[in-house]
Amino acid sequence: GAVVSQHPSWVICKSGTSVKIECRSLDFQATTMFWYRQFPKQSLMLMATSNEGSKATYEQGVEKDKFLINHASLTLSTLTVTSAHPEDSSFYICSANSGLFNQPQHFGDGTRLSIL
């Protein structure tokens, strides 16, 4: 079945560092990918929609300059957390679908980001 790979799975870094997270669709092309954030014991909240070849669409309250999204190819989207601070520590998950209507989304295994 469709597989979405997310890398890295765990990041620990100092405050002020920028961190890049990759999301790849391994066996299908994804014109659209989604980035979610999940705090402990809470559900997933959509941050932004990543569109191949165009600007990402951000949800209300998500800082565009803080969370930079690049979707340069049909199989790769990246999320860069710029100048990360402890409050950015969270679990980030990406998803993608094949673009066919009414098909399930496939999720990566997530990235746990810890900012010291």
Place this chain on the structure above:
Amino acid sequence: KQEVTQIPAALSVPEGENLVLNCSFTDSAIYNLQWFRQDPGKGLTSLLLIQSSQREQTSGRLNASLDKSSGRSTLYIAASQPGDSATYLCAVPYNTDKLIFGTGTRLQVFP
């Protein structure tokens, strides 16, 4: 605005029991509903997707039903096993493929 809630929030049962997890949504204008499983510290695994024209979907010991008019879906797990322990999330799409997730049900099945 679409809101998705799940009850119970947590459930602990002995192995072998049949379970029902509930998902409610406020806006019935959905074209599908998806159930996911999330293991601790992991991403999501898609379990079942029910299209709006369907009333239920089955996969192995899992059966999901959908009643759009009442804004409800249930996930039935037959003969539960310790390996079923996880958080179960339901989600509905809005604005094409964006997903709104429910609050989740944390399930623990003990031997």
